[in-house]
Amino acid sequence: MNLPQHFFDLGYSTVSELWSRQEVRRISAIWENCLAGTSIHADRQLSLKYPDLFQAFQEVGLWDWVASQIGDSYRLVKSLYMDKPDQANWAVNWHQDLYGVVSGTVPKDWRLGKPKDGLCYVQLPDEYLSDQRTLRIHLDECGPSQGGLQVIEGSHANGVLDVPTQKRWIERKFQLVTGAEGSAC
Structure with a gap:
């Protein structure tokens, strides 16, 4: 990196x-x-x-x-x-x-966000957020x-x-x- x-x-x-x-x-x-x-x-x-x-x-x-x-x-x-x-x-x-788009099944411990433009958003867990750029x-x-x-x-x-x-x-x-x-x- x-x-x-x-x-x-x-x-x-x-x-x-x-x-x-x-x-x-x-x-x-x-x-x-x-x-x-x-x-x-x-x-x-x-x-x-x-x-x-x-x-x-x-x-x-x-x-x-x-x-x-x-x-x-x-x-x-x-x-x-x-x-x-x-x-x-x-x-x-x-x-x-904090939110990302997902498709398919959302893990039960992930917090759902508001749908926007027909996409499903969830609040991503810390381990995903810390790797985002x-x-x-x-x-x-x-x-x-x-x-x-x-x-x-x-x-x-x-x-x-x-x-x-x-x-x-x-x-x-x-x-x-x-x-x-x-x-x-």
Whole structure:
């Protein structure tokens, strides 16, 4: 695994140039083609709905880069899209990403979540959550007003937080993670 130590200490790291301007333009053009005639600002099923986009990710080396960072035994479990322009922005409160999509029989000790977009979500056990990694790719500038990611450094290392503990963590200072076109965190 090639992730920097501060990733494990803080819970995140940034990559200032995951893709070149030309690669971003290529991915953006494919994505705009996928969205033609829609007004979508968020989608939870990218990998299912837009296979051309994921093929383009392969062609610009995304999956090879991921494997170089976390090893080649990874698998994609969720793919989200959010476009948060000033005129279509929405607030997302601080939260822990605790839920994953499952199909088939759900173990009895797993907590069911709310169905979304026809998918069954469950709260994943700690052993699954601690192995998850999230990659956020910026196809355009992502500043504070376009939904920069607010991170509470170190909160990831404490497992699933109960409500009183969450309130104590939220009182701490957030680190706002923004990014330039082609960057990732």
